[in-house]
Amino acid sequence: MASEERPRNLAQYKRFHTNDEGRKTVTSVEQIKVESSIERIYDRYEQLAALDPTLPKLYRGDHARYLQSSLERLSSSYECLDSSRPWMVYWVLNAASILNMRFSHELLDRVVDFLVKCRAKGGGFGGGPGQDPHLATTYAAVNSLCIIGTEKALEAIDRHTLKQFFWSVRESNGAFRMHIGGELDVRGAYCAISSAKLCSFSPEDERQLFEGTAAWIAECQTYEGGFGGAPDLEAHGGYSFCAAAAIMLLGGEHKLDLYALLRWTLNRQLAYEGGFQGRTNKLVDGCYSFWQGALVPIVQGLIARKEGQQHIMDVSLFNRYAVQEYILICCQRPNGGLIDKPGKPADIYHTCYTLSGLAVAQHCETHSLPLVLGDERNEVLPTHPVHNIPPKAALDAYRYFSAINRHPLRRNEAIGKQHEVPMDDSSENVSERQSSSQMSEDSSSNYSSSRASES
């Protein structure tokens, strides 16, 4: 339980160093190298913390400045991501939401105009203006527009052609290709169902579109317990998240070996580093704080739903302080942005997912007080573990489109308006923590049956 959790004694944890028993492999050499770089950082931190008891600190203001400048202009190193531009928008907007940082109406309006340019005629969103639609960039664009949450933003989603696009990438067995003629993997199913839920597709549309999808996802579970991208591939944190989050939205948990999935996920938390790895025998990486960290409460939620035992949600099964130690001590660049591991440069993908992991570690026990490492100013806002957008943004979008389904002529109900708030370092905004407890009131039964989908 939260009350019994304590930050680790990092010196004692050194006994969990990797022991290669004298047999070096490429993997063990890399692992030992990463552990020693992290050991230097933890050793230095312990000395500094003896001088300054407010450590570790979240560099909120530096990250806010980094995100503000990233939304307006990116360095040329992002050129290779030209076909992922809605992703870049989403990473910045979601990271900013977690820090409770808001952008000006004018800037957000320009973002909506840009995403409209990425919308494809045949439905869905491409990676940039004029590019073919793709399920991943569609997911990123839909999430971004839901985060912005204005009527203009939500109306930028054309649900009619979006549905046509989903049908164009759907296979007869319920699996989804990432784009027409593209690769078939579990990300496709997750991106489609996540967007369909936020846009409140009708139950009949959902039933037809996702018939067979849960059974196909179940085929992607491996002997390790995690999920590969497609049947017979290696278990991987990102794909496992997509699989479990999709099943949370679709139902079908009885088709999975949930305890094997839970065991695999929990064993991806590394004993000394404190963060998570993406696959067995791989290195720690800040972004898996979310992919694996959010997977834990989702799987607990699936078990609770399958067994009708809500109390399964009452314990945290991973070391939530250890993840925060890794993120706050090892993954922050002092001039803003978060990173994969020490020595790596900051980028907006890792800034988004490492902060999302911090949010999950602090808030995944929704009925307890947040568990915050260090000063209370380190507290960030919760994120929805299934959609990874602010929980209230998910609820507002769902309500907006549900209201249109009921009354097609009244299109402006339940819109969360964005307000311009200056960036600052203050922690006051933490008290505005969004409550998502109403999620279960008027969302579909798939939302309401687990707290994992509410937090």
Ligand SMILES: [Zn+2]
């Ligand atoms: Zn990463």
